[in-house]
Amino acid sequence: MSFKDLKLNKPILRAVAEAGYDNPTLVQEQTIPFVLERRDVITSAQTGTGKTAAFALPILQLLYDKQTAPKKGKKIKALVISPTRELAIQINKNFVTYAAHTNLTSAVVYGGTSIEPQKDILKKGIDILVATPGRLLDLHKQDLLNLDYIETLVLDEADLMLDMGFIDDVKKIDRLCPDTKQTLLFSATMPFKVEQLANSILKNPERIEVTPTSSAAKNVSQVLYYVPKQSKIELCLHVLRNTIEGNILIFRRTKFGVDKLHETLINNGFTAERLHGDRSQIERQNALADFKRGKVNILIATDVAARGIDIIDLDAVINFDLPNVPETYVHRIGRTGRAGEFGNSYSFCSADEKPYVKAIQQLINVQIPVEETHPYPLDPKAQPVVHKKQGSKYRKGRKGEGSKQKKKRWY
Structure with a gap:
């Protein structure tokens, strides 16, 4: 037609x-x-x-x-x-x-x-x-x-x-x-x-x-890296230096995470820009323009900031933080491999993100290939880190030991 x-x-x-x-x-x-x-x-x-x-x-x-x-x-x-x-x-x-x-x-x-x-x-x-x-x-x-x-x-x-x-x-x-x-x-x-x-x-x-929303982009090669949470930045630097070339879009879950990764990449000699809701309109427009013009080849963004922006010739997407909504994953990797071109997606999964991988694979009905030969592997037995709040020593009862001793009451 x-x-x-x-x-x-x-x-x-x-x-x-x-x-x-x-x-x-x-x-x-x-x-x-x-x-x-x-x-x-x-x-x-x-x-x-x-x-x-x-x-x-x-x-x-x-x-x-x-x-x-x-x-x-x-x-x-x-x-x-x-x-x-x-x-x-x-x-x-x-x-x-x-x-x-x-x-x-x-x-x-x-x-x-x-x-x-x-x-x-x-x-x-x-x-x-x-x-x-x-x-x-x-x-x-x-x-x-x-x-x-x-x-x-x-x-x-x-x-x-x-x-x-x-x-x-x-x-x-x-x-x-x-x-x-x-x-x-x-x-x-x-x-x-x-x-x-x-x-x-x-x-x-x-x-x-048009195409069930669950179908992942067909022209995108997907790879999964299991990595301890604290090693994700090192893995990101390793992948950027040794595996990926061209224009790269990196997704992080939070604005703070975007800023932190941006600072690290700049300090390591990469050219990068960032997009998130706390940046002014002019800053966001300039960041996007620099990326589209090729002044920088890495753009780090939150999902909300990156939604709907059209980037032609995107070579790869990195899911630095995996999304907890599986459809968001489909959305992210669909940024590359457009208009008949081929693209790549790289996802970093820590122990606490394993349930997200399961949900994503169920949605797209694809087993994502795992890259095992990298310097920061995750121990298969690793458990998610649980941050417990330090409780009070008087937690179980309201009274201290002294007040529990028999005392003469006024009544």
């Missing part, structure tokens, strides 16, 4: 061709016709499957006929809600690319940066708005945003949105838009909470599931 078969008009087809895409991906092939029919849609697909174009192209097509700017300025007709700033910026870039040969305009608004330039853009009027939930509601509260003309509402990365605690904001945004709108929900995984949200705001939706 080609993009022409999806009944897209010439200006959009031209922009798609210029962006270097010949044929639609499976998720685009299945989603676009339903969106063009103005149906509500739930699409479950991993990142890297072309989800953004699956909603961006049909939205542009639907708005194309109404693109003449009225005298009072344009009204926002399509709203895309995204959980993170990076993802919102990425989605807007795609809209700009695909709308190159139309008069349709889009803009992006997000928190953590000055609100004034965003106010100016909104005053001029736009057709499509991409936003993070907090900043959108903030602008609406200040009466700088009119959602009365929304025809299509897109909730992207819905599972991450709920993980980040945005469920009430999402419901509020849904209520602020007209009842007649079309709603599109995209999610990498479909946990119960996402199902609940979908049932409460979508009307008789079409369901599309």
Whole structure:
């Protein structure tokens, strides 16, 4: 199937061709016709499957006929809600690319940066708005945003949105838009909470599931290293020096862990950048730009900071800390081995993370090969380290020895 078969008009087809895409991906092939029919849609697909174009192209097509700017300025007709700033910026870039040969305009608004330039853009009027939930509601509260003309509402990365605690904001945004709108929900995984949200705001939706969310990327070679927790940094340095070349994305569970590993790599002569929620918007953008430009070849990130960012030519992913949610593993390793290329994933597992490996292998239905020849092997009998709190010597009874002796009481 080609993009022409999806009944897209010439200006959009031209922009798609210029962006270097010949044929639609499976998720685009299945989603676009339903969106063009103005149906509500739930699409479950991993990142890297072309989800953004699956909603961006049909939205542009639907708005194309109404693109003449009225005298009072344009009204926002399509709203895309995204959980993170990076993802919102990425989605807007795609809209700009695909709308190159139309008069349709889009803009992006997000928190953590000055609100004034965003106010100016909104005053001029736009057709499509991409936003993070907090900043959108903030602008609406200040009466700088009119959602009365929304025809299509897109909730992207819905599972991450709920993980980040945005469920009430999402419901509020849904209520602020007209009842007649079309709603599109995209999610990498479909946990119960996402199902609940979908049932409460979508009307008789079409369901599309592209490659079960449990299937791990087929073009990714996976390797598992068993290693004592305290030796993970040494193992990471060993692997970076002897095994991996090219652009590498390393995942850590905490912001503190990201900072600690970043400092160690810099001190050992590597070029690295880091992404996590405590860094300012400008710092995060610069870190990502340096990595994409090749100024640094290692990017260390938390899951939330790295979700949805599109990195082309990623050679390897390192799971420094294994995720406790098995779907997250699938998500992480899916960053490499995209678009027909081959990639590698390396996972470090300490004694307390063994249950995570079991859950991951059950989900992907694959036994991950173990690399046993490395300098920091884990003792197979090693038990997880349990940090016990030091108890009081008076723990079992409230009275000290002295008070337990028979004493004359006043009663």
